[in-house]
């Protein structure tokens with residue numbers, strides 16, 4: 013490993029939290045090997061990039077051109093591959109969120125690089141880098157070695173803690189990819205925003221509802237509890253399939269993989285496909301009226317009871333603590 017590159021993402025003028033997590037992970041790796049680590053970002057501002065210096069990133073390659081104003085996965089992947097080849101990066105970190113998950117494998121394929129997705133840890137014990145990732149819906153972890161010149165990993169959001177370690181300045185270098193920007197295969201023409209709604213992938217606390225909530229008209233309870241925690245609302249697939257909530261909120265194997273500090277599962281049985289998406293949460297609180305529900309096997313805290321009684325009481329308690 014000689015030179016690390018970190019893919020940085022920004023949203024409404026701010027670096028995403030996962031970018032700080034990646035910078036921290038990259039910084040730790042770079043320090044252990046005494047090698048440089050840089051960031052790459054598309055169409056941002058110097059003010060946004062500046063914030064990276066709080067986490068120890070001192071150089072960012074800025075791909076700042078109207079050709080990249082609208083997101084195109086094929087074009088962005090080509091530009092990053094071009095940067096990796098021209099500047100000689102050999103270890104690249106992406107977030108294992110929706111954007112990173114579609115860019116990283118494309119970049120890896122185009123460079124014939126080794127690629128491990130959804131990593132939750134690194135082990136450097138015998139001087140060699142070992143990558144750790146969950147398998148079998150989080151029931152086991154594998155440790156893997158990577159071979160080849162270029163190695164790429166995507167890191168699960170909310171697993172690597174972002175730890176500040178300021179440097180004096182971050183040097184921003186404009187990078188113009190040497191690619192045919194008109195040869196894009198697709199482009200995002202519009203993004204429909206969920207105004208004011210915190211996405212489960214970005215949230216530190218998630219309150220999710222399952223079939224136990226009985227119907228969409230009762231989801232206000234989940235929303236109230238999420239609001240009081242300044243958290244995001246999630247859902248099980250049963251709830252999404254029933255049309256009670258949008259798919260963007262679904263947590264699990266065919267939904268989103270989350271690792272918040274606190275995951276509150278209300279009226280969710282804890283099927284393996286749901287656990288696959290949330291079992292790496294730091295703390296899990298389950299509210300379920302069935303004491304044998306599988307969710308209690310992974311929960312740190314459990315309340316056996318009717319959620320229609322428990323949630324309003326919990327809201328009152330949290331309110332009282334906050335006041």
Ligand code: FAD
Nearest residue numbers: 222223224248249250264265266267279281285286301319
């Ligand atoms: P249920 O299993 O019906 O559980 C409802 C729970 O609510 C029960 O435990 C019950 O005791 C409790 N309850 C009922 N009333 C109350 C009350 N008043 N108070 C408190 N508790 C109450 N599922 C996902 O969630 N995400 C996925 O991404 C996903 N992907 C899948 C992919 C595949 C290929 C397959 C086959 C399945 C997938 N599933 C996924 C579905 C999964 O197997 C379960 O069917 C689903 O998670 C069940 O959702 P649930 O827990 O809300 O409902």
